[in-house]
Amino acid sequence: MTHREAPRARPRPGLLALSVTLAVVCGCKGRTAAWEERPPREGSRPPASGPGSRGVRAQPGVVDLSLWSTRGQGSEQTQAVIAAWEVGLGCTPGATAPAERCPELATTSENAEALAMLTRAHYFLADAYLRDNAADYLDHLDRGVWWGERALMAVSPEFATEMTAGAKFHEAIVLVGAEGLPAMYWYASALGKWARARGYGVLVRQRDNIQATMTHIMALDPSYYHGGPDRYFGAYYAVAPEFTDGDLDKSRQHYEASLEIAPHFIGTKVLMAENLAVKLGDEALFDRLLQEVLDADLGTAPPELQPEFNVEKIKAQELLKKKEREKWF
Missing domain, CATH: 1.25.40.920 (TRAP transporter T-component)
Incomplete structure (x- = not known):
């Protein structure tokens, strides 16, 4: 196989200048990452809002990853699987964004696999079933990124510590080991599709995080x-x-x-x-x-x-x- 060199994760000067210009003009980063958020206030857990999963048993404390095999049965089944996994991780059931329903989510190593699978599940749901629904497509890719950020923090406490302290993403992501490959890959994949769908300005602002993640994945396992x-x-x-x-x-x-x-x-x-x-x-x-x-x-x-x-x-x-x-x- 011909040797390939992945692009450097550091931004090129011309692209960095363009990124700054676009950010000033449109404020187009597009989202707040998990490591930029303030911790939730005590008592902020919202009430349950709406029914749980359709035809899939949801049980707090239980995340049945074998349900993933049913994703080919359609959009509703895939959403049911996602809903069951969210409840298993301690979220209240409902259709609103996970940030509103999962304020006490534990980003621990025990949850890392489930968090990465939720990232992948939202990516699959959007890519497989929501391509003709722009609003829902964007929403579920954004949810995928939300779960992916938490998967990264769960699988690598060192990464979480550096990012919450204000480190540069391209410097912190290399702290994630091979055990974090699923979290990294599905985070970057969801972020890339979400940013591209949001428009070129957002894509430019998110490009370095995506590039740095994929470059690190290639170094670990091409x-x-x-x-x-x-x-x-x-x-x-x-x-x-x-x-x-x-x-x-x-x-x-x-x-x-x-x-x-x-x-x-x-x-x-x-x-x-x-x-x-x-x-x-x-x-x-x-x-x-x-x-x-x-x-x-x-x-x-x-x-x-x-x-x-x-x-x-x-x-x-x-x-x-x-x-x-x-x-x-």
């Missing part, structure tokens, strides 16, 4: 989640404007590296078609990648990935229709 770090950088270099970091050659190199690690992972081909092939104006590449996705035999796919692969096949069909409708080539 194969994590089926070549996930290279997949991210492939998308990043394709989407970024040329005047910042956009580089289609680097994008192709990272996508190909991700596929070399995990040729079975069809989500990489969907992203490569959507971002790189369109940017290159390469209709043949676009069609070939998406046809390979549609032709993929889910019976040979790892069972734990079949819900995600079903979604990727739907995305491929949507992209082919969108190509014709919007005349991309």
